Amino acid sequence: MRRLLVVAGTLVMAYAVIGAARDPHRLGILVFLAAVLVLHDALFLPLVLAGGALIDRFVPPAGRPGARLTGVVGLAVAVVAVPLAIGPLPGPYLWGTLLILVVTVAGRKGIERLRAGRRGRAHG
Structure with a gap:
């Protein structure tokens, strides 16, 4: 199952990269991707880690x-x-x-x- 998920994720990323490379608004796409990366690392990832710690503490x-x-x-x-x-x-x-x-x-x-x-x- 893990291999299937890796292959599927790789195909989705390849599709996204090819689509971004063909888009005439490349600068806008780069700004968007940078914003997504910053929001992921600054907001989403810490929330997931905190949630995991709470689950480990309070859920059997x-x-x-x-x-x-x-x-x-x-x-x-x-x-x-x-x-x-x-x-x-x-x-x-x-x-x-x-x-x-x-x-x-x-x-x-x-x-x-x-x-x-x-x-x-x-x-x-």
């Missing part, structure tokens, strides 16, 4: 993978949605955001059940 070991998944996806959705939510949020965007959050919570529950089932079979 069995629930940590699901809590981490929900926390990271929820934070990513919030970082994108909060600036847009300041103004009026178009209907499709609002429903898409809610769908992402619902799928994340359902995925978290699925991971917890899957892990609980594996532990039950290993000891049974």
